[in-house]
Amino acid sequence: MQLPRPALVLFIADLALALAAWWLAFWLRFNLDVPEEFVQLAQASSSWCVFAYGAGFAFARVYRQVWIYTGLPELRQLVVGIALGGILTAAGILMLRLPAFPRSVLLLQPLIALVLMGAARAVLRTLDERRLVLKHGKPVLILGMLQEASDALRALKGSAQWQPVGILSPQPAEVGRSLQSVRVWGTPAETARIAQSLAVQALLVASPPGAPGRREMLLQAADAGLALLTLPRPDEWLKGDGVAVPRRLELEDLLGRDPVQLDVASLSGLLSGQTVLVTGAGGSIGSELCRQVARFGVRRLVCADISEFSIYQLEQELRAAHPQMQGMYYTANVREPERLLAIANKHRPAVVFHAAAYKHVPLMEELNEIEALRTNVAGTWHAARAAGVCGAGRFVMISTDKAVNPTNVMGASKRLAELMVQSAAQGFPGTHYVSVRFGNVLGSSGSVVPLFTRQIAAGGPVTVTHPDIVRYFMTIAEAAQLVLQAGSMGRSGQIFVLDMGEPVKIIELARMMIRLSGKTELEIPISYTGLRPGEKLFEELLANDETSVATPHPKLRIAKTSRQALTDAKAVLQWIADADPEPEDRALRAWLRTLVPEYVLR
Known part of the structure; x- marks a missing residue:
């Protein structure tokens, strides 16, 4: 030896x-x-x-x-x-x-x-x-109950960068106690005073996503103007050298919930070794669906998107991450049925995920209404028909909470798209058709989060349409995983509703993002601009005539409606095809309301 x-x-x-x-x-x-x-x-x-x-x-x-x-x-x-x-x-x-x-x-x-x-x-x-602490260590406060703080202290043992000097616990009974020689100085409401007395400029959040009262606790602590940190996620631990290096708290951490638990066995049976087609593959949801699908060992992944640059970026990413997977990358428009059908017939996908859509409410509300119908309605039918003709086993359409009691053209077009999918389910009984309805996705293109990020970087102001406006939020990964899960469940023609958690006030979201950037509302002001055309103060996940029933998955429910009449897909497509390039706004909206009675004209 x-x-x-x-x-x-x-x-x-x-x-x-x-x-x-x-x-x-x-x-x-x-x-x-x-x-x-x-x-x-x-x-x-x-x-x-x-x-x-x-x-x-x-x-x-x-x-x-x-x-x-x-x-x-x-x-x-x-x-x-x-x-x-x-x-x-x-x-x-x-x-x-x-x-x-x-x-x-x-x-x-x-x-x-x-x-x-x-x-x-x-x-x-x-x-x-x-x-190491004397040489490099920076004092840090730990936020969380004693059990959570204990885990954080153990994780920081190998870190020379941070020195825990105190704990803030939401449990008043724990104040005054010590853990590994680190004292519990107070509650989150006392963060500013304690941080000043201990000369601390950083706060490590030990409470996990989904912990009761976590968001409120963080908002209290964030008022102190400290840098908010958290421990690495499990995937980041695996990429590192085994030493916990705290990172900046991100918006997903602040709004995070318990991780989605997937039925891996059913999804593996659905996707493993199969050919899968994703439309709108270059978008936020579409690209994440491609990443999640690739994880399940598909034989071939066919990606279609109208944007050349987006599909190029996706190709580069997937080729590097999954070199063994056969990827096919098409620049294609879902509004061109023959092109879409040719792609589907060539590859014969077992599963089709339809994510291509126009989703920006104000843009589709003025000047672009006919474009919303051509893409969201006709494009959905073309994708659904291609899936049925080529013999796909399953078709999953990405819908939105804005399709519920819609007050805008975009929402009404997505509701009509849901109805078109249900018509396809009747016309192609060999294919299992479902729609999945969810709310806003953090960081998706066109969403409020990238807008706020740019405004904060520019020094403000951060623009909010109304002080009382609220929205449901979930992460891109969470949404994509639940879409996959819904695709393996239920009967053809059903609409799935995702558990979006508690709605979030947009003004609260803006404040959280300002504080996460290390700024205060005095440095980055918030201004109100008024509701935009077609915008609602709050979104709903079920229409007035709908109820929901549970599924085996705790975060998925099925929307049940009293409406029985099927949409005449052929007549809808004919009206859209015959419409003028710039149809009269009132006539378009009146026609849309005959097909979507819950559409409220404003």
């Missing part, structure tokens, strides 16, 4: 401590006064002790330990090495048959050795951590 020099030095130190423990055991056995004849006995047997412990440490691989990183696993390994050394020592002494040997020494020595070696490692680790 050839050891590197640092490991050899520590191995010799362990053997020296084992020898010291041997002499201390004799010393304690004879009440601190060892008779001369037993001194000679200790000298005669000490070489065997060193040999036995060397063998025990070698077998337990204690020599591989780095003392400054000693934790419970290393201590357990050390206990095994000491136990082996003690057993071998006792066996050797008994075989040597040394006269009048005090057998209590054989019991005392391993215990003393454990104390000495554990203390040596603890002292060395403490000195090293203190050196």
Whole structure:
């Protein structure tokens, strides 16, 4: 066994401590006064002790330990090495048959050795951590209950960048207690005062996403103007070197909920080894669907999008992330039925995800109403028909909460698209058709989050249409995962509604983003611009004549409607095809209302 020099030095130190423990055991056995004849006995047997412990440490691989990183696993390994050394020592002494040997020494020595070696490692680790903290450490407060703070403190042990100096707990009963020598100074409401007294400029959030009261607690703490940090996500741990490096809190962390639990078995059966077609693949939802689908080992992924640049970016990403997957990347418009049908017939997808749509409410409300109908309604029918003609097993359309009791053309066009999908389900019984309805997606193109980000970077103001406007939000990954799950469930023609959690006030969202940027509302003001054309104060997930029923998945429900009449798809397509390039606004809206009675004209 050839050891590197640092490991050899520590191995010799362990053997020296084992020898010291041997002499201390004799010393304690004879009440601190060892008779001369037993001194000679200790000298005669000490070489065997060193040999036995060397063998025990070698077998337990204690020599591989780095003392400054000693934790419970290393201590357990050390206990095994000491136990082996003690057993071998006792066996050797008994075989040597040394006269009048005090057998209590054989019991005392391993215990003393454990104390000495554990203390040596603890002292060395403490000195090293203190050196790193004095050199690099920045004081940080930890926000969370004691159990959550305990996990964060353990994760920070290997970090030289941050030094925990206090805990803020939402439980008043925990104030004044200590955890690993770190005191609970107060509650989140007292963050500003405590941070000032401790000269702290950063706050580490230990509470996990979905914890009760987490958002309110963070809003209280954010008023102190501290940098908000959190521990890495599990995927970031895997990419790193095993040391927790706190990162800036992101909006997804602030609004986050419990992770989506997928039925992996059913999704693997649906996607693994299959061909999957995604329309609108270059968009926010479409590209995330492609990423999620690729994870399930599809044989071929066919991606179609009208944007050349978006499909190019997606191609580069997926080729690098999944080189074994066969990817086909088309620049194609869902408004061209023959092109879409040719792609579907060539590849014969088992599953089609239809994400192509116009979704920006104000743009579709004025000047572009006919475009919303051509893409959202006719384009959906073309995709649904292509899926049925080519024999796809499943078709999933991405819908929106704006399709519920719509007050704008975009929402009404998406509701009509849902009805067109239900008509396709009647016309193509061999294909399983579903629609999935959800709200706003954080960071998606055209959403409020990128707009606020740009406004904050420019120094403000951040523009909010109305102080009382609220929206449902979820992350792109969460939405895509639930879309996949819905695609494997239910009966053809059904509409799924996602559990969007609690609605969020847009003004609250703006404040959170300003605080996450490290600014205050004095530095980045908020201004109100008034509701835009077709915009509602709040969105709904169910229409007035709809109810919902549960599914086996806790975050998916099925919308049930009393409406039974099917939409005449052929007549709808004919009207859109015959419409003028710039149809009269009132006539277009009146026609749309005959097909979507819940559409409220404003």
